[in-house]
Amino acid sequence: MLVADSAVVVIDDDPSVRKALTNLLSSVGLRAHTFSSTQEFLAWSIPDMPICVVLDVRMPGKNGLDFQQELSKSHAEIPVVFITAHGDIPMSVRAMKFGAIEFLTKPFKDQDLLDAIYAGLERYQTRRDEMAAVAGLRAKYDSLSARERAVMDMVVKGQLSKQIAARLHLSEITVKICRGQIMRKLRASSLLELGRMAEKLDRTSQRKSQ
Amino acid sequence: MAVHDTPARVSGNDRATGERATSARQNIPISSHLADMIARMRGASGFARSAVLPAATAVLALVIFVIDSITPYEISVATFYVIVVLLSLRFCRIQGVITVSAICILLTIVSFVLTPDGKLATGVINTSISLIAIAATTYLAVKMESTRLATERTQAHLAHVARVTTLGEIAASIAHEVNQPLAAIVTNANACTRWMNARPSNLMEAAASVESIVDDANRASEIVNRVRALAMRAELKKTRIDMNAVVHDVLPLTQNRFRESRIIVRTNLSNDLPIILGDRIQLQQVVLNLLVNAIDAIDAAQSDSREIHITSFKSDPCCVTITIEDSGIGIDPASFTHLFEAFHSTKSDGMGIGLSICRSIIEAHDGHIWAVPDKLRGATLCFTLPGD
Numbered sequence: 001m002l003v004a005d006s007a008v009v010v011i012d013d014d015p016s017v018r019k020a021l022t023n024l025l026s027s028v029g030l031r032a033h034t035f036s037s038t039q040e041f042l043a044w045s046i047p048d049m050p051i052c053v054v055l056d057v058r059m060p061g062k063n064g065l066d067f068q069q070e071l072s073k074s075h076a077e078i079p080v081v082f083i084t085a086h087g088d089i090p091m092s093v094r095a096m097k098f099g100a101i102e103f104l105t106k107p108f109k110d111q112d113l114l115d116a117i118y119a120g121l122e123r124y125q126t127r128r129d130e131m132a133a134v135a136g137l138r139a140k141y142d143s144l145s146a147r148e149r150a151v152m153d154m155v156v157k158g159q160l161s162k163q164i165a166a167r168l169h170l171s172e173i174t175v176k177i178c179r180g181q182i183m184r185k186l187r188a189s190s191l192l193e194l195g196r197m198a199e200k201l202d203r204t205s206q207r208k209s210q
Numbered sequence: 211m212a213v214h215d216t217p218a219r220v221s222g223n224d225r226a227t228g229e230r231a232t233s234a235r236q237n238i239p240i241s242s243h244l245a246d247m248i249a250r251m252r253g254a255s256g257f258a259r260s261a262v263l264p265a266a267t268a269v270l271a272l273v274i275f276v277i278d279s280i281t282p283y284e285i286s287v288a289t290f291y292v293i294v295v296l297l298s299l300r301f302c303r304i305q306g307v308i309t310v311s312a313i314c315i316l317l318t319i320v321s322f323v324l325t326p327d328g329k330l331a332t333g334v335i336n337t338s339i340s341l342i343a344i345a346a347t348t349y350l351a352v353k354m355e356s357t358r359l360a361t362e363r364t365q366a367h368l369a370h371v372a373r374v375t376t377l378g379e380i381a382a383s384i385a386h387e388v389n390q391p392l393a394a395i396v397t398n399a400n401a402c403t404r405w406m407n408a409r410p411s412n413l414m415e416a417a418a419s420v421e422s423i424v425d426d427a428n429r430a431s432e433i434v435n436r437v438r439a440l441a442m443r444a445e446l447k448k449t450r451i452d453m454n455a456v457v458h459d460v461l462p463l464t465q466n467r468f469r470e471s472r473i474i475v476r477t478n479l480s481n482d483l484p485i486i487l488g489d490r491i492q493l494q495q496v497v498l499n500l501l502v503n504a505i506d507a508i509d510a511a512q513s514d515s516r517e518i519h520i521t522s523f524k525s526d527p528c529c530v531t532i533t534i535e536d537s538g539i540g541i542d543p544a545s546f547t548h549l550f551e552a553f554h555s556t557k558s559d560g561m562g563i564g565l566s567i568c569r570s571i572i573e574a575h576d577g578h579i580w581a582v583p584d585k586l587r588g589a590t591l592c593f594t595l596p597g598d
Contacts, residue, residue: 020394024397108397
């Protein structure tokens with residue numbers, strides 16, 4: 001399902017490891033893009049398809065762990081699987097803390113790596129779906145007028161139309177019309193759904209301001 | 211095969227050497243060896259090296275005693291005992307110095323009693339001053355000696371730490387280098403299996419995978435060869451060497467450990483050894499490693515018999531054989547076959563390097579090294595080098 005239109009990025013400074021991983025991935029029908037350093041990867045234009053990065057920890061230039069941290073800021077949706085010839089506990093803890101899918105020590109079991117890659121691609125898909133949903137929601141929210149947004153904020157805080165009208169110096173009927181507009185524009189079928197949408201918007205805007 | 215036929219050879223030659231060179235047999239208890247070695251290590255002259263210095267010190271003490279006893283109380287000769295204490299520092303350990311000092315104090319008091327004339331009050335004051343001087347000198351001497359011993363111990367410890375650290379780093383980097391092609395081999399082999407198990411199986415890709423495996427395996431072995439070449443880089447500086455001299459070079463270096471572990475060293479070195487062509491420093495390293503192992507084995511055994519027996523003899527044809535026998539814990543039969551392999555160690559803090567270094571040095575000299583099997587007590591390690 002995911003396999004056909006997805007890319008596995010392998011970043012390892014050792015040519016024989018790169019070649020072997022390409023071989024293994026193509027034996028299960030996965031397309032591998034190999035890079036000998038993180039700089040080389042950054043120069044590449046990342047295609048718009050599910051991606052999983054297989055990253056070596058010890059590399060010349062920037063090491064894998066630092067790179068993962070950087071990548072998690074610019075491309076949070078891209079999952080990372082670590083492979084290393086000499087891993088220790090602090091390293092793996094740091095990798096997992098920044099959201100690595102798996103931390104494998106070389107030589108690793110092929111199935112472990114493939115499972116991690118599949119899990120990564122799946123997570124990428126879920127994240128992308130989630131991001132698309134939020135983006136759509138934000139576009140709808142942006143189509144609301146200033147008054148509608150103010151009314152929506154108070155509605156999701158559980159205030160009654162009468163209270164909102166008093167606070168905003170509007171007639172109760174105007175508030176009710178506003179509420180109808182909001183439900184229509186955001187395509188919310190119930191007050192509960194509207195609340196969930198508001199929460200999602202709130203969360204992503206908070207994440208952005210961080 | 212060499213291991214099995216050697217014990218008989220060793221004992222036979224040992225006897226022959228014993229008969230031929232009984233005069234060369236030295237039975238040196240460590241305490242007398244000690245004065246010798248300390249003096250040599252401190253760069254003292256030949257005067258201090260023999261028993262002359264202790265004798266001279268004793269004579270000096272006696273002279274001071276006699277003069278102090280016959281002169282009146284007003285003449286304070288006893289103060290000169292500080293010279294005796296300071297001299298004793300050159301050939302005694304801390305306990306010895308304290309004993310000498312105690313004897314001096316006793317002699318001072320006896321002199322005080324024996325002195326026939328003079329004012330008693332002056333005598334008491336002078337004797338007290340002398341006693342304080344002797345005690346103070348002893349205190350300072352003991353303090354100095356223990357500081358020196360501590361420094362020596364620290365230096366040895368530091369050297370060990372430095373060696374282990376470097377080795378650890380080298381080992382980690384070699385492990386990383388070798389692990390890369392190994393990981394590639396495993397991955398390629400897995401891929402190969404998948405290509406073959408596919409329906410229909412893709413034999414072209416499977417063959418390509420096998421080819422990659424061969425390349426990676428060759429690369430791994432290249433890395434190993436490079437490391438070996440690196441280890442052998444130090445070229446041998448061969449000179450004409452008397453192996454007995456090599457043994458004598460090393461003994462002072464281990465003197466401290468012998469003393470600390472209360473080990474008696476017996477040497478039975480043959481006088482008619484063939485001269486060999488070899489690297490003196492490296493051969494010293496071999497003897498040193500074997501001696502340190504022997505000391506560690508004795509420390510580990512904690513038995514009453516604490517002896518190391520070093521022999522050298524001419525073995526056929528025109529070879530030199532050195533044996534180092536200890537009364538330590540002996541060699542576990544299970545580890546016998548791995549004894550000279552690198553990174554195999556029976557010591558809790560060992561790196562498993564010592565004997566493997568010994569073997570590579572001895573083999574670089576066209577000799578061979580082995581341990582005598584089936585010993586009831588302790589261990590015997592032997593090596594043979596061809597004569598020039």
